[in-house]
Amino acid sequence: xxxxxxxxxxxxxxxxxxxxxxxxxxxxxxxxxxxxxxxxxxxxxxxxxxxxxxxxxxxxxxxxxxxxxxxxxxxxxxxxxxxxxxxxxxxxxxxxxxxxxxxxxxxxxxxxxxxxxxxxxxxxxxxxxxxxxxxxxxxxxxxxxxxxxxxxxxxxxxxxxxxxxxxxxxxxxxxxxxxxxxxxxxxxxxxxxxxxxxxxxxxxxxxxxxxxxxxxxxxxxx
Numbered sequence: 001x002x003x004x005x006x007x008x009x010x011x012x013x014x015x016x017x018x019x020x021x022x023x024x025x026x027x028x029x030x031x032x033x034x035x036x037x038x039x040x041x042x043x044x045x046x047x048x049x050x051x052x053x054x055x056x057x058x059x060x061x062x063x064x065x066x067x068x069x070x071x072x073x074x075x076x077x078x079x080x081x082x083x084x085x086x087x088x089x090x091x092x093x094x095x096x097x098x099x100x101x102x103x104x105x106x107x108x109x110x111x112x113x114x115x116x117x118x119x120x121x122x123x124x125x126x127x128x129x130x131x132x133x134x135x136x137x138x139x140x141x142x143x144x145x146x147x148x149x150x151x152x153x154x155x156x157x158x159x160x161x162x163x164x165x166x167x168x169x170x171x172x173x174x175x176x177x178x179x180x181x182x183x184x185x186x187x188x189x190x191x192x193x194x195x196x197x198x199x200x201x202x203x204x205x206x207x208x209x210x211x212x213x214x215x216x217x218x219x220x221x222x
Contacts, residue, residue, distance in 0.1 A: 003027050143215055149165040
C-alpha cells in the first residue's frame, strides 16, 4: 500500500499522489480500487488531440497576422487572428459542454447557439455583413433552437428541458417585438421566429401544461 509522508495515511490502489494534499506517495502500489473506463480514456485522448490542433491554429494564425502581416483581401487593417481566436474559444466551449456531466441536451444546444450567435455578430460587425446577420441569421438560429428544444422537451426523460424551452420562446418573442417597435417593421425571418415562438408555446401548454405551470412556479416562486 502506498503511504503519504505528510498526511500519515495509507492510500489503497495505485495513485501516484495523495488525494488529500497532492504530495507524492511512497511505497508500492496495489491493484486499482475502481475499474478504468476505456470510453473515458478515449474522450481524454480526443480532447488532448483537438486541443493541440486548436493551439496550433491559434499560434500559426497570430504568427501570420502580426509577424508576417498577412491580411484578408479587402480588410487591410483587420487583425483576423483575433476573430480566429474568438471562434476557437467557441469551439472549445462547445466541446467542453459535451464532456460536462449533468448538462442536458437542451442546455448544451441553447448555450452553444447563444455563444455562437454572439461570436457571429462580432465577426459580422468587423467584416461588414451585420445587416444580413440581424435580419436573417439571428432569427433563423433562434427559431431553430426553439424548435429543437420543443422536440427535446418530449423525448428527454430527465425533465431538464422545459426551462430552456420557455426561455428560448421568450428570446424569440421579445427581440421580435423590439425589432418591430424600434424599426417600425419586421423582416420576414423575425416574423417566422415570432410565429414559431407563439405556436410552440401554445403547443407546450396544450401537451405539457402541468410542466409549464410547474416551471413558472419554480422560477418565479409563485
